[in-house]
Amino acid sequence: MTAVDLPAGTGATTLRIGPHQVDPPVVLAPMAGITNVAFRRLCREYGAGLYVCEMITSRALVERHPKTMEMITFDPDEHPRSMQLYGVDPQTMGQAVRMIVEEDLADHVDMNFGCPVPKVTRKGGGSALPYKRRLFAEIVREAVRAAEPAGIPVTVKFRIGIDDDHITYLDAGRLAEDNGAAAVALHGRTASQRYSGTADWSAIARLKEHVTSIPVLGNGDIFSAADAQRMMRETGCDGVVVGRGCLGRPWLFRDLQAAFRGEPVPEGPNLGEVARVMRRHAELLADHMGEEKGLRDLRKHMSQYLRGFPVGSDLRQGFGLVSSLAQLDDLLGKLDHDVPFPADAEGPRGRQGSAGKVVLPEGWLDDPDDLAVPFSAEIDSSGG
Structure with a gap:
């Protein structure tokens, strides 16, 4: 479950997540309303990688909500089938992963602890949850335990923290590693930043120094193949997670594949x-x-x-x-x-917005070691 270091100046690397080789070392981030089976197939037609479906809520999966069951559709040739789960209750998360194992619903489970959306954080979920260290560790442990019989790797994605005063990513990385995660991914922003400003890639480098036995993936501000190569050079991360950068440009995965193979990156399409x-x-x-x-x-x-x-x-x-x-x-x-591909089409795309205070449950910051499951925190619908 380790990754080979990036050779200087080449961009070539081998990434393994559990039994799955990811070549090139590129992951499509789950995006609500975007990364359905149609969009994933469109991106896969341009290049290899790991393509993750929209966020699935563990409670909704266990209760077999019709919308959720439709959202876990995969193409017959899609492998590995990658599903992202959201949850705040260790028991429900364990049930959901056991269901995935018993019904052969996916080959890889990614856990969402990075969502900054207020309707999620106000219930203690998403990017709010890693602050509760013991609860976070228990959720990861239950998911890994449930996935182990089938050899399904569980990965964990999170942000730098809630805000500049509540930084959680180093603890989250260590706890995920200690509790059996196959890889971790860090979005280089706090929850309070949402998608504004610039991602802090130096945090990805620090996480890579602290988490040494499993791959560390970097996420944030990858809008071109050159961005991905630069992130890996500057941070030493084992792979990249691409979200907004592929909106309206699924050929980015073609560019990434060429770059990581040391081939010329094609010009943008007319x-x-x-x-x-x-x-x-x-x-x-x-x-x-x-x-x-x-x-x-x-x-x-x-x-x-x-x-x-x-x-x-x-x-x-x-x-x-x-x-x-x-x-x-x-x-x-x-x-x-x-008409040729315009220079104005390059650069950041997708939602950016502005930074703001993170909405949290009352008293959420009082005790980071509190194991109590947030009251009414389980969202009963999927998709973010």
């Missing part, structure tokens, strides 16, 4: 190629959800696909209201397919 990708995404969503629902879901991706390209406001509005494949084809036909 507008004609982007149009083809949009059409492919639409087809996959229609197959998964039905045409009407799938095309509605595609709308959220349109501004990211068209970012930086000279496309008029009327045409952009049309893409934002698309409701059928025929309508999409008509709109795509109106684009100038020869």
Whole structure:
């Protein structure tokens, strides 16, 4: 379960998470409403890696909520099948992982302790939970214990801490390692930062110095293959986790694969190629959800696909209201397919927002060793 160090100047490395080799050492981060089976397949068509489904709530899985059961769909050729679980109760988490084992629902379990969304943190979940060190350790321990008979690796993702006054990542990394996690991933921001500002990659380097027996993955501000290589050089991390950087650009995984193999990174696609990708995404969503629902879901991706390209406001509005494949084809036909990939399309994408105070349960910070499960903290629906 260890990773080979990054050779200087090459970008080549071998990452193993339990029995699974991840080559290139790239993980698609779970994103609510984004990383469904259609989007994962689209990204997988561009390159290898580990592709994680949307966040699944342990309580909702155990209770077999229809939406949750639909969300754990995987392609027949998708391997390893990677599922991210959210939970705050060790017993419920153990039940959920045993269900995964007994019903062969996934090959890898990733645990979410990084979500900064207020509806999660106000109940003590997500990025609030690692502050409760004993409870955090017990949740990891129960998940690992339940997964062990099937040899399913359990990984843990977390943030630097709640805010600058409540830093938790070094304790979280050590506790995850001590309790059997196969790897840890650190998003280089606190919960209070949300997605604002700049990720602190130096924290990833410090975590790598403290967690030595399992891989450490870095997350935050990877918007290009060059960003990924630079993170690994600067931090010594064993792999990268990509989230917002692939929104509207699933070909980022092609670029990452080329970079880690020491091959030239392809130029960005022209507008004609982007149009083809949009059409492919639409087809996959229609197959998964039905045409009407799938095309509605595609709308959220349109501004990211068209970012930086000279496309008029009327045409952009049309893409934002698309409701059928025929309508999409008509709109795509109106684009100038020869327009080259614009420089304005590079850089940060997706939500950024602003920093803010983290909403926590009353008295949450009083005792970090409190083992009590947060009252009414189990969310009964999946997806974040």
